[in-house]
Amino acid sequence: MPDRPEPERVDCTECFAMPHGGNMRIAYAKADGGMSETWHSPECSKSITWDDLQKGAAQVREQDAWAKGLFPAAHRRLERAAAAMPDDAAAQPFVAALTELVQVQAGTTGFVGLHSWVEILERHFPPELPDPGRTTE
Numbered sequence: 364m365p366d367r368p369e370p371e372r373v374d375c376t377e378c379f380a381m382p383h384g385g386n387m388r389i390a391y392a393k394a395d396g397g398m399s400e401t402w403h404s405p406e407c408s409k410s411i412t413w414d415d416l417q418k419g420a421a422q423v424r425e426q427d428a429w430a431k432g433l434f435p436a437a438h439r440r441l442e443r444a445a446a447a448m449p450d451d452a453a454a455q456p457f458v459a460a461l462t463e464l465v466q467v468q469a470g471t472t473g474f475v476g477l478h479s480w481v482e483i484l485e486r487h488f489p490p491e492l493p494d495p496g497r498t499t500e
């Protein structure tokens with residue numbers, strides 16, 4: 364097995380708990396790929412209980428079910444509204460980009476990735492090309 368670096372320990376500023384079987388360890392993945400951990404005593408207000416975790420998970424499931432139930436109808440309303448838009452050249456890229464982003468979301472079960480946002484926005488709002496003749500100001 365490859366060596367894994369030890370997590371960086373960050374002391375809790377409230378309980379200053381040390382690594383110990385009776386304490387809770389909360390670990391974080393850092394943006395640089397490393398890990399950070401903080402230990403809390405059971406009495407610490409920053410400690411997370413099993414009940415907190417279950418309440419949070421239940422709330423996420425409820426929000427997800429609510430959103431999944433309403434998304435298809437909201438998506439259809441957007442498509443109808445976009446189709447009924449007058450042929451307004453100024454609004455067209457906005458309507459097309461929003462419609463496409465919502466379409467991509469409809470095809471995923473989670474979040475639309477940043478790469479999809481960039482692909483769609485680059486297509487509908489391309490970078491300005493050099494204008495050697497300076498025909499526009």
Ligand SMILES: [Zn+2]
Pocket residue numbers: 375376377378379380402403404407408409410
């Ligand atoms: Zn603590």
